[in-house]
Amino acid sequence: MKTIILYYSRSKKTSEVAETLADELSADIIEIKDLKDRKGPLNYIATSFDAMAENKTNIIPSTVDLSEYGLVYIGTPVWAGKPSPAIITLIDKCNFHGKDVILFATLGRSGGSKTIERLREKIELRGGRMINSFLMKTAGKTMYEINEETKKTVGEMDLKIYES
Numbered sequence: 651m652k653t654i655i656l657y658y659s660r661s662k663k664t665s666e667v668a669e670t671l672a673d674e675l676s677a678d679i680i681e682i683k684d685l686k687d688r689k690g691p692l693n694y695i696a697t698s699f700d701a702m703a704e705n706k707t708n709i710i711p712s713t714v715d716l717s718e719y720g721l722v723y724i725g726t727p728v729w730a731g732k733p734s735p736a737i738i739t740l741i742d743k744c745n746f747h748g749k750d751v752i753l754f755a756t757l758g759r760s761g762g763s764k765t766i767e768r769l770r771e772k773i774e775l776r777g778g779r780m781i782n783s784f785l786m787k788t789a790g791k792t793m794y795e796i797n798e799e800t801k802k803t804v805g806e807m808d809l810k811i812y813e814s
């Protein structure tokens with residue numbers, strides 16, 4: 651069974667982690683796009699509110715067929731101590747029955763564990779099993795540093811042992 655990485659990213663930090671994972675693990679990768687404009691400081695409050703309230707949003711692709719995958723990575727930025735609405739929306743549209751899931755979140759400084767815990771609950775409700783997770787603090791880091799830290803995490807967490 652193959653591995654896939656699903657992620658949402660607003661300012662490309664989670665994207666850097668996801669793409670590095672895909673390279674390191676030779677996994678398929680799909681970026682989930684949020685059709686709501688989340689850019690700019692003016693959207694910060696509305697975006698935080700949507701995350702806190704777990705409001706759904708319109709995403710592309712609207713669902714992902716996971717039937718050929720045994721292991722699914724899901725990545726999100728932390729917003730107001732919660733997962734992004736795009737990832738909350740995606741999870742409710744996918745069938746995770748029998749899937750192993752590894753969750754990751756990027757963040758400035760706090761709310762990461764709460765975010766992972768909420769995602770774990772939702773994955774389990776949809777039949778999946780979280781087998782591992784990790785957080786990455788991105789504040790003040792360059793994309794190069796995020797790339798290097800991701801490669802280090804792959805090694806330290808032995809993520810390649812899950813490859814089939």
Ligand SMILES: Cc1cc2nc3c(=O)[nH]c(=O)nc-3n(C[C@H](O)[C@H](O)[C@H](O)COP(=O)(O)O)c2cc1C
Nearest residue numbers: 659660661662663664727728730731756758759760
């Ligand atoms: C609307 C909004 C809310 C955020 N809330 C948090 C938060 O609660 N805790 C935190 O540590 N970082 C928070 N951040 C920072 C992001 O989680 C962090 O910069 C993340 O790495 C961005 O990922 P991205 O570039 O993939 O979008 C927030 C950022 C935004 C835009």
